[in-house]
Amino acid sequence: xxxxxxxxxxxxxxxxxxxxxxxxxxxxxxxxxxxxxxxxxxxxxxxxxxxxxxxxxxxxxxxxxxxxxxxxxxxxxxxxxxxxxxxxxxxxxxxxxxxxxxxxxxxxxxxxxxxxxxxxxxxxxxxxxxxxxxxxxxxxxxxxxxxxxxxxxxxxxxxxxxxxxxxxxxxxxxxxxxxxxxxxxxxxxxxxxxxxxxxxxxxxxxxxxxxxxxxxxxxxxxxxxxxxxxxxxxxxxxxxxxxxxxxxxxxxxxxxxxxxxxxxxxxxxxxxxxxxxxxxxxxxxxxxxxxxxxxxxxxxxxxxxxxxxxxxxxxxxxxxxxxxxxxxxxxxxxxxxxxxxxxxxxxxxxxxxxxxxxxxxxxxxxxxxxxxxxxxxxxxxxxxxxxxxxxxxxxxxxxxxxxxxxxxxxxxxxxxxxxxxxxxxxxxxxxxxxxxxxxxxxxxxxxxxxxxxxxxxxxxxxxxxxxxxxxxxxxxxxxxxxxxxxxxxxxxxxxxxxxxxxxxxxxxxxxxxxxxxxxxxxxxxxxxxxxxxxxxxxxxxxxxxxxxxxxxxxxxxxxxxxxxxxxxxxxxxxxxxxxxxxxxxxxxxxxxxxxxxxxxxxxxxxxxxxxxxxxxxxxxxxxxxxxxxxxxxxxxxxxxxxxxxxxxxxxxxxxxxxxxxxxxxxxxxxxxxxxxxxxxxxxxxxxxxxxxxxxxxxxxxxxxxxxxxxxxxxxxxxxxxxxxxxxxxxxxxxxxxxxxxxxxxxxxxxxxxxxxxxxxxxxxxxxxxxxxxxxxxxxxxxxxxxxxxxxxxxxxxxxxxxxxxxxxxxxxxxxxxxxxxxxxxxxxxxxxxxxxxxxxxxxxxxxxx
RNA sequence: GCGAAAGUGGCGGAAUUGGCAGACGCGCCAGACUUAGGAUCUGGUACCGAGAGGUGUGGGGGUUCGAGUCCCCCCUUUCGCACCA
Numbered sequence: 038x039x040x041x042x043x044x045x046x047x048x049x050x051x052x053x054x055x056x057x058x059x060x061x062x063x064x065x066x067x068x069x070x071x072x073x074x075x076x077x078x079x080x081x082x083x084x085x086x087x088x089x090x091x092x093x094x095x096x097x098x099x100x101x102x103x104x105x106x107x108x109x110x111x112x113x114x115x116x117x118x119x120x121x122x123x124x125x126x127x128x129x130x131x132x133x134x135x136x137x138x139x140x141x142x143x144x145x146x147x148x149x150x151x152x153x154x155x156x157x158x159x160x161x162x163x164x165x166x167x168x169x170x171x172x173x174x175x176x177x178x179x180x181x182x183x184x185x186x187x188x189x190x191x192x193x194x195x196x197x198x199x200x201x202x203x204x205x206x207x208x209x210x211x212x213x214x215x216x217x218x219x220x221x222x223x224x225x226x227x228x229x230x231x232x233x234x235x236x237x238x239x240x241x242x243x244x245x246x247x248x249x250x251x252x253x254x255x256x257x258x259x260x261x262x263x264x265x266x267x268x269x270x271x272x273x274x275x276x277x278x279x280x281x282x283x284x285x286x287x288x289x290x291x292x293x294x295x296x297x298x299x300x301x302x303x304x305x306x307x308x309x310x311x312x313x314x315x316x317x318x319x320x321x322x323x324x325x326x327x328x329x330x331x332x333x334x335x336x337x338x339x340x341x342x343x344x345x346x347x348x349x350x351x352x353x354x355x356x357x358x359x360x361x362x363x364x365x366x367x368x369x370x371x372x373x374x375x376x377x378x379x380x381x382x383x384x385x386x387x388x389x390x391x392x393x394x395x396x397x398x399x400x401x402x403x404x405x406x407x408x409x410x411x412x413x414x415x416x417x418x419x420x421x422x423x424x425x426x427x428x429x430x431x432x433x434x435x436x437x438x439x440x441x442x443x444x445x446x447x448x449x450x451x452x453x454x455x456x457x458x459x460x461x462x463x464x465x466x467x468x469x470x471x472x473x474x475x476x477x478x479x480x481x482x483x484x485x486x487x488x489x490x491x492x493x494x495x496x497x498x499x500x501x502x503x504x505x506x507x508x509x510x511x512x513x514x515x516x517x518x519x520x521x522x523x524x525x526x527x528x529x530x531x532x533x534x535x536x537x538x539x540x541x542x543x544x545x546x547x548x549x550x551x552x553x554x555x556x557x558x559x560x561x562x563x564x565x566x567x568x569x570x571x572x573x574x575x576x577x578x579x580x581x582x583x584x585x586x587x588x589x590x591x592x593x594x595x596x597x598x599x600x601x602x603x604x605x606x607x608x609x610x611x612x613x614x615x616x617x618x619x620x621x622x623x624x625x626x627x628x629x630x631x632x633x634x635x636x637x638x639x640x641x642x643x644x645x646x647x648x649x650x651x652x653x654x655x656x657x658x659x660x661x662x663x664x665x666x667x668x669x670x671x672x673x674x675x676x677x678x679x680x681x682x683x684x685x686x687x688x689x690x691x692x693x694x695x696x697x698x699x700x701x702x703x704x705x706x707x708x709x710x711x712x713x714x715x716x717x718x719x720x721x722x723x724x725x726x727x728x729x730x731x732x733x734x735x736x737x738x739x740x741x742x743x744x745x746x747x748x749x750x751x752x753x754x755x756x757x758x759x760x761x762x763x764x765x766x767x768x769x770x771x772x773x774x775x776x777x778x779x780x781x782x783x784x785x786x787x788x789x790x791x792x793x794x795x796x797x798x799x800x801x802x803x804x805x806x807x808x809x810x811x812x813x814x815x816x817x818x819x820x821x822x823x824x825x826x827x828x829x830x831x832x833x834x835x836x837x838x839x840x841x842x843x844x845x846x847x848x849x850x851x852x853x854x855x856x857x858x859x860x861x862x863x864x865x866x867x868x869x870x871x872x873x874x875x876x877x878x879x880x881x882x883x884x885x886x
Numbered sequence: 887g888c889g890a891a892a893g894u895g896g897c898g899g900a901a902u903u904g905g906c907a908g909a910c911g912c913g914c915c916a917g918a919c920u921u922a923g924g925a926u927c928u929g930g931u932a933c934c935g936a937g938a939g940g941u942g943u944g945g946g947g948g949u950u951c952g953a954g955u956c957c958c959c960c961c962u963u964u965c966g967c968a969c970c971a
Contacts, residue, residue, distance in 0.1 A: 285971060371970045385969055470970055669898060684911055747910035874951055880905050882951045
């Protein structure tokens with residue numbers, strides 16, 4: 038140990054030792070309880086940014102904590118190395134995507150090692166290597182076998198800037214998730230994965246994880262699947278044998294329907310208009326809507342527009358004849374592409390009816406709470422002609438609804454759907470918003486879809502023993518939107534596995550979200566050449582105990598990986614439904630944008646980035662890590678501060694200096710042993726030590742890292758205040774200081790592991806902390822709680838005095854000592870004591886008159 | 887527009903969940919040591935007031951002996967969703 042804290046020196050020393058000893062390698066067969074600590078794997082863009090540092094510092098704190106507690110901790114890392122930027126680099130700068138990616142990985146791996154994150158590097162994986170993407174292809178074939186991977190022509194979301202297809206998730210809001218370019222629609226033949234088969238489970242299984250995931254993520258998951266319960270109802274077309282099927286969640290309002298409204302893309306529309314004089318007008322209108330939407334303009338921003346088709350339909354409940362309209366606000370993609378319009382009880386229908394002066398009829402009346410218990414009756418008159426100014430969308434009681442009048446919405450919805458089913462014009466139904474996952478990409482830098490097209494045998498899956506379908510070394514990177522692989526004859530031309538004749542390979546590659554849907558299973562068995570992973574090995578490690586990453590992945594990645602896990606369960610690879618027990622979505626790291634008052638995520642283009650390497654060089658990895666953990670709660674935005682990190686260095690330096698001052702005396706365990714009484718100051722320090730152990734143990738479990746660091750600082754301040762001189766300290770004082778300092782060093786290690794290891798060694802424990810496990814200190818419960826309580830005494834609610842009491846003071850004793858207090862007696866003298874409120878361990882309040 | 891969450895010093899944020907508001911850190915002020923200080927150390931730092939004391943957790947009301955914390959209304963901010971029938 039040097040007298041002065043030189044971060045670089047001790048960081049190099051310990052990083053080297055960790056690498057040599059392999060202490061972070063997690064053995065698969067181990068009697069200790071496992072803990073799988075996982076951070077979202079990074080895209081190898083070339084450089085670590087502060088968001089990464091924060092993510093990995095959080096994960097590492099937890100990994101260390103669990104390790105020191107005696108768990109067998111798996112803490113792996115890898116690279117999400119397929120994807121657009123590598124290909125963009127190829128297009129723009131003519132570099133090979135593979136070389137570019139490998140260089141980036143090499144550089145970022147170095148940065149991670151300089152940060153000293155305790156990864157098991159022996160398990161490192163990268164998605165772009167054939168031994169990884171082979172299994173993407175394997176899974177794809179498994180899904181194909183089960184009918185979960187299929188091809189269809191579809192209108193896809195197309196990003197004109199990146200010249201590629203985007204999934205629904207990636208084009209949410211009509212803009213590209215990566216470059217914010219407005220998305221266009223195009224017709225292409227595409228591969229899809231049938232995530233909709235799992236829609237119900239993706240909602241239902243949320244209850245298995247609701248205690249471990251943030252509420253807002255669960256809500257977004259659930260919203261994305263978009264389950265709605267309702268009913269299908271068939272409206273027969275007048276003078277025809279055709280029917281228009283609508284989906285509604287409010288079948289109870291059906292007597293209020295004033296029209297049936299269809300989407301312009303509805304396939305039935307052309308048939309209905311056969312021979313109608315309005316046909317050209319309506320087709321022109323439908324075309325207009327299609328054009329609007331193809332231009333990527335958001336529905337919802339448009340004013341409602343519609344056209345009466347002249348077709349008539351019959352309300353199967355009331356027998357009423359209703360006009361059929363086409364309108365821009367009905368989406369083909371959801372439900373059946375047709376709705377019943379009930380303006381009195383739906384905002385959109387109301388707006389539409391107002392614009393086109395369609396009749397509005399109230400069929401639901403509000404009910405009061407008393408009426409819910411009693412016979413339901415409407416509170417407002419059931420006057421159908423009454424003018425309605427707004428739609429009333431709450432549940433209520435039915436009026437103007439034939440035999441159903443007087444029933445509550447909840448009851449009517451159930452009964453009416455059953456009635457429709459019994460009479461053959463509908464049924465209860467559940468629909469989902471989620472659509473199948475389009476995984477085809479017209480890209481080079483991805484896992485090739487393992488399919489072959491043969492003129493004779495048609496579409497043939499690549500046999501399992503021919504995997505992987507290896508990406509060629511290079512291709513023409515034109516950026517025109519054609520699959521670059523189509524221009525590589527050696528790749529395209531192959532033989533048909535069935536007839537051995539000439540055949541062509543599929544030239545699409547897979548969405549990179551495929552790679553990240555199951556990567557954390559590959560860590561468990563990363564060099565397995567015979568399978569994606571050994572299910573028996575996986576059983577020992579999974580599910581993931583703690584997953585940490587940015588909330589930008591709260592929808593896409595997490596919904597895909599949940600889907601993938603359920604599929605793996607169905608093919609017998611895993612035996613649970615949900616892959617992640619606890620999830621933490623950490624906040625962004627932001628910095629002030631130069632010349633403004635705005636705080637934005639660090640980025641190159643904004644010029645507000647902070648280089649982790651520079652921070653490590655100036656302040657040391659430990660200080661950088663300590664600062665990001667201390668500066669804000671993990672889920673909050675973290676506003677970068679250059680002076681803040683200096684505070685962290687200062688703290689580490691003070692701790693270092695303190696240990697330097699004591700280390701010779703403390704390392705010598707052969708001196709006089711404590712035999713006498715502890716001084717009052719020593720007892721105070723002991724109490725603080727044990728309180729801190731208790732607090733940090735509990736805070737770390739809940740990932741309250743900022744308050745853990747604060748508690749460390751408090752303990753340090755307390756040790757500083759304990760003004761003993763190492764040269765002359767009594768055996769008792771040495772004991773107390775040793776206990777305090779050793780605890781401090783261990784508790785500090787998850788936040789600043791290099792300093793922790795160095796100081797632990799300096800205190801006389803050769804070889805560092807990981808030599809003897811477990812090491813995490815356990816608080817003495819007697820000492821951890823306050824020795825004495827200072828209980829406030831109030832008179833008529835005002836604080837008037839305090840009384841010192843033992844922690845286990847009885848209510849009666851507390852009351853007695855409060856009433857005996859001099860100041861209190863002076864106050865209550867001459868007044869009547871009305872009552873005395875005693876809250877044990879908390880307070881006494883005396884009410885007088 | 888709909889939905890959710892949140893508003894505490896100059897700043898990031900604490901507060902054992904209804905019990906001494908402002909822990910810890912940054913910044914700032916003063917002092918010490920210094921040729922020097924953007925190093926280090928010591929002390930101070932919610933607001934008003936010379937003081938005793940008073941006031942304070944976005945605003946207004948309420949429940950309670952007691953409210954940052956619970957309830958109602960309003961304001962503001964942030965984040966989600968955005969014609970999903």
